[in-house]
Amino acid sequence: LHFLRQAVPWACPGQVRSYYVDWRMLRDVKRRRLAFEYADERLRINAIRKNTILPKELQEVADKEIAALPRDSCPSRIHNRCVLTSRPRGLRRRWRLSRIVFRHFADHAQMSGVQRAMW
């Protein structure tokens, strides 16, 4: 079924990317996936930790448990990158793009509702 790969981009304008841009983007993707998987557990263990009612010993045990979870499951390790160029800085959050890519598409009128500012 190798002919399918060539048949895929028939209706898609622009580029078709079948790989991640670089390894840093791949690592970020893995972190996001793990964070999603462990989100519930982290929430519950943190609810036990950040508590004034439960005994402190229980909270210490919870501290150790949360430290034992995989490091990449922590949501604060996720860093937003540009979706197209994997640039870590200069991002517009609404479009998930770096400033350079955003400017490129906006100037070519490929961003819906985006116009050059003039006032």
Next chain:
Amino acid sequence: EKNESTTSKDSTTEGASKRQEGTAGTPKQKLLDIIGNMKVEVSYRKKLQELKASESKKQAMNRLEGPGSEGPQGTTEDIQREKPLNPELVKAASAVASSFPLNKKQTESELLAQLRRHEETTDKQRKGGTVNIRNVISEMTVKRQSPAQRGVRISNRISLEFDEDGQRIRPERFSSQSFDSRRSLKVGKRLNIFTKASTEPEHALKTVSSPTIWDLEFAKEIAAITAQPPRNGFEEMIQWTKDGILWEFPIDNEVGMDDGAEFHEHIFLEKHLKGFPKEGPIRHFMELVICGLSKNPYLSVKQKIEHIEWFEKYFEEKKEYLQEI
């Protein structure tokens, strides 16, 4: 008179069923007497006589051979000519049914049904037969598509256009072909002969041969070939909606969230707290958890119950540790 005759006939016929040929004369004569005594129209006398003769022959044959299903039909032909369903007729029917040793209730019901049917037919015949014609004509439907059909047939013979030009032509052709076959494909009640049988082997096959790789590959190939590229923007949007990329319009804010669970299942979650001790810091903690969950509109009831159960497991594991303290 007639009650006595029927009762006497009953006794005699019961006796006759036990005996053999020789006693065939007396019950037959009794039956004939009954039928002759019943109300008969002037026009049907000759027919009755003919039927009586045929019925006598039939009954003789039946008594010789044995009890059979032809008997009740012969008797009903005699009785059918009566216009009203007299109670006497009903009694006669019951008597006739009782005369045959097999399936008395069945024969009786059959006789009565036939009586009713023949009543309707006699009424129709008396009205002159126009009713029947009207019924027949109303059942018949006028074929108004014949010029279109002729055109389509000619076009069928001349050209064979495929889907490239337009997909509209083919479904029209299929409908015309069904009409060509004189409405025999789609008309008529479904007998449901094949539906049950078709479902059973499907289930059997599915359980056996579902995981073969060749079947999966074949299915993938077919899906890839049949998924033609979209010809326009509308088809592209349809494909996106099927894939889940595009939302369905008008936008429904509760697309993936509608459990069908009532509000009380979301709010009153105390019944899930049965596994916890009734006093102590853990109970206090769990009540706060439940208060927070009841105010949460984003979780489903199942997710909330899972949340509480996770805490149950966690505290049970830590029980031993807690008791040390």
